[in-house]
Amino acid sequence: MPNTKLCDQLGDFNAWRDRQLRLLKQLQPWFKQQGLYTLETRNAIEQAQRALRDKHMTVAVAGEFSRGKTELINALFFAHHGRRLLPADAGRTTMCPTEIFCDSSQPPYLRLLPIESRRNEYSLASLRDQPDQWIHADLDLDDPESLSRDLQKLTQSRPATRREAAELGLVVDTAPSDAGELNIPRWRFAQLNIRHPLLAQGLRILDTPGLNAIGSEPELTFEMLPSAHAVLFVLAADTGVTRSDLHVWQRFIQRPGHVGRRGLMVVLNKTDTLWDDLRSSRQIAESIVKQCREVAHTLGVNHDQVFAASAQKALLARVQNNAALEQRSGIASLERYLGEAMMANRLDIIRHEHTYRVQQALEALETLIRRRLERNGNQRRNLAALADQSDAAISRMLESAQYAQAHYQASVDAYKQSLSSFNEHGRTLLSALDVRTLDQTLDAIRASMTGAWTTHGLKEAMRALFKEINMRLEVAGKQAQQMRRLLRTVYRRFQSEHDFKLAMPAMISIVRHQVELGLLDQEAEIFRNSARTTLMEQHFVTKRYFRTIVSRSQGIFQMAYEEAKQWRETALLPLSIEVKEHRDALTRQMADLRHAADSRKTIQQRIEALQRDDTRLRTQMMSIGKVHALLLDPSATTPARVSGQN
Structure with a gap:
């Protein structure tokens, strides 16, 4: 089992989510019983429930080819397998966008959408519901060799002429072979359903290949990446920010209107290429910090959003249970920040767009109850004054x-x-x-x-x-x-x-x-x-x-x-x-005056009835105050921001 900070953070978030759902479920019958279930209250509660029931959170990993994206996923999420789960050999590895998740209703599987599906105009969303369009392979998680062979399919490419690539809507910069052919991805998209405690709690991982694949899939560019709760943009320490890196960043990651977004992290990967036995640890650290600052300046992000890491060394350290190497790899700081950023973004959405509306509805109810108390008080005072008044x-x-x-x-x-x-x-x-x-x-x-x-x-x-x-x-x-x-x-x-x-x-x-x-x-x-x-x-x-x-x-x-x-x-x-309650109050005032003219005995009975109603209203007010506190729930406040190792 993976023993990571991410598991604890996601577990805490889901526990908070479940508490909120239980609270909202209990509120509905109480509001109905108390006659407070207004349309505003009902809409607010139902919207909050829908938002809370959606437990999915997506982490997208993006960047150019050969930046170590897949190895970073292995180190962050799959080191507990004791080996490299996803293929991450030198050079190009993942050739198609890959969505990794856990659907417990299905056995583990790998679904592959052939690149030829790009010949039609069907969207990825519509193709998800057409199983005959996919190549399906059940996975045996207990057979490492078989699992490795199946997952190697993610790296597959096939030869194609430039004309065929153009017909498929692909722009490939790879130089053609002597036969006039070039390699294109064999698959357009992949889905990996695998058992994992983090994935079972709703986490989804989107592994993207380089610029060509991102730019060729409008849904990936305009829907999947922007909707991710966290995006890891991966660079390589041995190359820094290249022109193609900057192109991917400006075109697909740092979109207009999303500057300074909390869920966006830049990972300067492969820092082990800077480790040099002829330099002191301090000199190496200073060199890494300097490069991180340069990356932050070039990309226009805060310095604490840039993390230096070695995914390969982090994976090795976790497989070998080498605490010193794991610390040096820098993975822990990234993992901690990633968890906080995901939870913060998800909490912001739920609180600001949904729970906030419930709070507004509760405040409207409090105002309503206060006005009823004020009217009751006015009526009691007026009735008490009537006892000494003449008929005239x-x-x-x-x-x-x-x-x-x-x-x-x-x-x-x-x-x-x-x-x-x-x-x-x-x-x-x-x-x-x-x-x-x-x-x-x-x-x-x-x-x-x-x-x-x-x-x-x-x-x-x-x-x-x-x-x-x-x-x-x-x-x-x-x-x-x-x-x-x-x-x-x-x-x-x-x-x-x-x-x-x-x-x-x-x-x-x-x-x-x-x-x-x-x-x-x-x-x-x-x-x-x-x-x-x-x-x-x-x-x-x-x-x-x-x-x-x-x-x-x-x-x-x-x-x-x-x-x-x-x-x-x-x-x-x-x-x-x-308006209605004020009109009713005026009508009651008229009735009280008529009754007082007929008999003074009814005045005290009416005052006692208003006092009983006051007690009921004050109890309602106290109950709503408690609900306010439970919705705010101090245990679910966003964790304090932490800086990276940089």
Whole structure:
């Protein structure tokens, strides 16, 4: 069994995740029982539950060929096998992107997607569900020799003419042999399902080959790498940052808008090539630190994101249980930081995008309960004062209450008009963000491109796509602005005229989605104008690329639509509840005054009922406070940042 810090960190995270799920499950029936299960609360809890049930975390390892990426994976995750699990011989090793995971419902296997599948326009996502397209091999983990032979398939290549490589959408710089042939990867993609305690807890590893494979797969470039919770960009100490390294970094790793990202680590691998018996340990360490600083400066990252390591020595040390060599290899600092970065990114997503919404819903409930307590207090004081009032005084108070009720009704009528206008703008907003109507435009763009899927055709299709997107976002932005203005107006009216003490709800903004789509347009522009794209004129390549960009655009639109839909449903909900409860309070006040005019005996009974209701409300408030504390859960705070060995 592997005994690493990563196991402990992932185990702690999953324990926290399970505690949060149990808490949310217990909350739902309690909210229903207490009459507090509002639409806002229900939506927030259900979203948080969905986020928490997704236990997958992905580590992507990227870089040019021959940087030791696969050996780094062996050292970090598979040293407990007592040997080199994944093939990592000198020179080119992994020839295709490889996804490593654990699916306990299936026996261990290796699935290989032939490179010939690039002849069609099917995406990797759609091919995952077509088993007949893959070469499947069951793995015997108890037979090292058999396992080694099967995994060697990841390194396989085959001869091809330059024309065939171009037909497959590959750009290969390898010099052709005398026969005019060159080597291309045999496989387009590989999936390795293997038993491992870290993988069983939801960890997934994405091993990528060099520039050509990354740039040739739009899904890898635009979906799989960007969505990883941690990315290890691997360099070699004996070469430093080469031109091709910098190209991979700028094109595929340090994407626009992701500068300073915590889950991004640079690994200066093969530091053992700098170990020199003729130099002191201090001189070697200073040389490594200097090179790390130069790498950080060249790539524009923080120095503590650059880790010097020797994956080969780390693997050897762990296989031989050599603590001194393991420490010298630098693997421990990288492993510790990697675990913290993954957990921090995952926690940020869950807390800021999901648990935070539950907290907001709880705060809205606390405000609601406080207002009920205030109303109860006012009613008790008013009732106590009635005991000493004459019938004439009570009659005057009844007239005053009737006037207040009529004035309040005028505000309610104005509120209903604002609500109607708010919903009308909301319908226009949702229509602009509706993926279904966007798809109709996309179908028209595809139809216009039939038979013209060249680089020029791709540019025209992209231009039409983003023109439509920007037009829709402009409409959505204007509608959101009108809705925000209406919301502020109606809230302020009730705050000023009727002493409502409601905080303004969170305001909708589509700016984040506009930025995401803008960055996607930038990435697409870079790809469209690259020399690589010019060489990939085959229609299936450009169509597959277009489909990938469309898929990401649809995903962003769908997210914006869901957020807008939920905001439209819940933004006025606290005010609607307060409007109803204030109206009910006025009605009760009128009833109390009429009863007091008939008999003073009912006053004390009503005061006692309000006191009992106070006790119930205060108990609710205390319970919600405890839930707040459990959601924050101090034991799950992000670990303190640690520096690398550098």
